[in-house]
Amino acid sequence: MPLKLGSIMIALCLMACASPEPPPGGKSASGLRKVMITEADAVDRLRALGLEVIVQQPDYVVVRQDSSHLQALREAGITTLPAQEADLVQRLVRVHFSDREQKQQIIDMGIDFWEQEGDSLLARAFDIHLSRLQAAGIGYRILANDASKREVKP
Amino acid sequence: MTARTSLRRAGLVAFLPLLIIGRCRNGDDPTTPPAAGLYHTFSEIATELHGLASAHPDLARVESIGRSVEGRDLWAIKITDNVSVNESEPVVVFLGGHHAREWIAVDVPFLLAKYLIENYNRDTQITQRLNAAEIWIVPMVNPDGHQYSVTTNRLWRKNRRNNGDGTFGVDLNRNYSYQWGGSGSSGDTFSEIYRGPSPFSEPETQAARDFLLAKRPQALISYHNFSQLVLYPWGYTHTPVPDQPRLHTLAVAMADAIRAVHGVAYTPQQSADLYLASGDTTDWLYFEIGVPAYTIELRPRTTFPGFELPENEIAPTFEENLPAALYLIDQAIAAPTMAMN
Numbered sequence: 222m223p224l225k226l227g228s229i230m231i232a233l234c235l236m237a238c239a240s241p242e243p244p245p246g247g248k249s250a251s252g253l254r255k256v257m258i259t260e261a262d263a264v265d266r267l268r269a270l271g272l273e274v275i276v277q278q279p280d281y282v283v284v285r286q287d288s289s290h291l292q293a294l295r296e297a298g299i300t301t302l303p304a305q306e307a308d309l310v311q312r313l314v315r316v317h318f319s320d321r322e323q324k325q326q327i328i329d330m331g332i333d334f335w336e337q338e339g340d341s342l343l344a345r346a347f348d349i350h351l352s353r354l355q356a357a358g359i360g361y362r363i364l365a366n367d368a369s370k371r372e373v374k375p
Numbered sequence: 376m377t378a379r380t381s382l383r384r385a386g387l388v389a390f391l392p393l394l395i396i397g398r399c400r401n402g403d404d405p406t407t408p409p410a411a412g413l414y415h416t417f418s419e420i421a422t423e424l425h426g427l428a429s430a431h432p433d434l435a436r437v438e439s440i441g442r443s444v445e446g447r448d449l450w451a452i453k454i455t456d457n458v459s460v461n462e463s464e465p466v467v468v469f470l471g472g473h474h475a476r477e478w479i480a481v482d483v484p485f486l487l488a489k490y491l492i493e494n495y496n497r498d499t500q501i502t503q504r505l506n507a508a509e510i511w512i513v514p515m516v517n518p519d520g521h522q523y524s525v526t527t528n529r530l531w532r533k534n535r536r537n538n539g540d541g542t543f544g545v546d547l548n549r550n551y552s553y554q555w556g557g558s559g560s561s562g563d564t565f566s567e568i569y570r571g572p573s574p575f576s577e578p579e580t581q582a583a584r585d586f587l588l589a590k591r592p593q594a595l596i597s598y599h600n601f602s603q604l605v606l607y608p609w610g611y612t613h614t615p616v617p618d619q620p621r622l623h624t625l626a627v628a629m630a631d632a633i634r635a636v637h638g639v640a641y642t643p644q645q646s647a648d649l650y651l652a653s654g655d656t657t658d659w660l661y662f663e664i665g666v667p668a669y670t671i672e673l674r675p676r677t678t679f680p681g682f683e684l685p686e687n688e689i690a691p692t693f694e695e696n697l698p699a700a701l702y703l704i705d706q707a708i709a710a711p712t713m714a715m716n
Contacts, residue, residue, distance in 0.1 A: 252540030253565065275565060304541040306528075309565060328650050331561035331568060333532070336602070336678045337649075343678050345530070347565065369530055 251287035254301035255308050258282060270297060276310055277348045283308050311345040313368035316354060316361040318342065327359060409525040413686040414478040416525050417447060417518040420485055424452050424514075431492050434458055434505065440513060441582025444536050447518040449582050454491050455509040462509065465707040468592040469512045469700065470583065470656065473548045473599065475520030475531045476682040479673050479692055480598040485514040486693040487700055504701065507708045511590060516579055517547055530682065534579055536571070538564040545571035548599075549652065550580045551659035554611040559652030570654050583656065593666055593707035593714075596700060597656045600673040601681055602649070603641040605630045605699075607669055608661040610646035611653035616661060619645070625667055625706065629699035636695035639674065646670060665714040667703070671696065 256267060258280055267284055268274060270293045276283040283304045286294070294301060311333070318324040318340060328334055330353045333345035345368045346354075346361075354361050409416055415423065428435040436458045439448035455464065471484035491510060494501040515521055519535035533544025542564040549560040552574035556562075560570035575581050587595070607622040609615070616622060626643035633641045646652065657668035674684055674692045684692070707713060 253542060306543060309542070325558060325651055329558055329561075331563045331566035333567035334650065335681060345567065369528070
């Protein structure tokens with residue numbers, strides 16, 4: 222009896238540790254999901270279903286999914302997995318801007334601003350940010366595919 | 376199995392969850408404490424602050440102003456003569472470590488606390504300052520994020536809120552209520568500048584808010600890095616604050632004091648001149664009580680080395696920032712009501 226009770230308590234504790242309480246507004250049906258890439262057109266298919274691609278790596282993508290996508294994903298035979306923090310790779314980028322307003326437009330996209338150098342800024346960005354920059358006609362250059370790996374030298 | 380063994384085993388099983396909770400809450404393995412070299416970790420800061428207070432009980436007192444998402448204490452140290460008495464003296468607050476990866480922004484306010492305490496009754500001017508003012512220092516506002524930066528991801532910025540969608544973290548310096556949700560913050564949970572689901576949604580910013588409203592400081596510095604800037608409100612708009620000339624004059628004086636030490640230039644400017652950012656500490660404090668509130672972006676100037684400032688720059692960064700901090704304390708003592716009219 223004590224053993225059984227103890228096991229239940231351990232399980233509860235592990236659950237609590239693995240998932241600290243989400244905020245009241247958190248939606249369990251939506252979130253970031255990982256999709257392994259097995260076909261060349263996988264990313265296009267995901268975009269066609271209305272999913273936002275947050276990160277695109279050679280072997281997987283991380284998409285933002287909400288409840289409206291569930292049925293479409295099921296019908297398309299696409300399986301998604303919970304995204305892990307390690308999946309959320311960011312690029313180190315140099316972004317060029319023309320004036321103060323455009324610089325602010327870039328920051329408001331949600332990128333991680335690090336430094337301004339003349340009319341460009343250094344930042345960390347997810348692929349969705351790069352898509353937003355491209356859509357806005359703002360030029361950028363990827364300096365490192367994984368900003369955390371410090372591949373770039375000054 | 377004897378009855379005694381069975382009881383012992385059952386007791387151990389019942390006790391295990393408590394051990395697991397303790398481990399998970401702190402994220403620390405007590406057998407291999409995380410190390411940040413000469414930079415201070417959460418547990419090291421806690422130990423050092425308590426050690427300073429124990430060694431100087433008439434001059435320093437440590438208290439927790441609240442707890443983080445994962446249950447760590449936000450330690451504050453009060454430094455003044457007659458520390459156990461609430462004297463009617465101007466209060467100056469120094470905050471550090473809103474952003475996890477900015478390790479130097481923890482060590483500078485910690486070293487300031489240590490310097491003030493250890494030079495009382497040794498340096499006449501420090502003694503006079505501590506006799507005339509009440510200094511509060513909170514070196515690590517974001518202990519969970521800092522710990523995660525030490526153990527797992529050096530470039531982590533936010534706190535460790537589980538956003539419930541596969542992402543973690545709220546940018547604490549976008550979570551204060553004044554102009555929350557405006558430019559320079561993001562509603563995307565994965566963004567490094569995610570502002571949180573609502574103003575003051577985070578226990579860390581709630582603790583800072585309650586602490587600052589209770590103390591009503593005459594002046595404040597919130598340390599960050601990097602870029603070498605002395606920033607003052609507003610951050611959310613390019614419009615200057617009503618007493619912009621005064622805030623700018625103080626910022627210039629602090630930048631001059633910094634440069635005089637090692638010749639390193641910090642640029643004094645309105646925060647919005649860098650870029651618009653809303654929901655930050657200094658805009659909120661200035662709006663609430665109208666006192667000079669500064670963000671000092673410490674060394675280095677550029678991305679390389681960026682957040683990873685070499686350890687041999689900890690001491691000079693503190694040394695050059697010391698006179699700026701003392702200058703602001705002096706201003707609070709000279710004009711004990713620094714609030715804008």
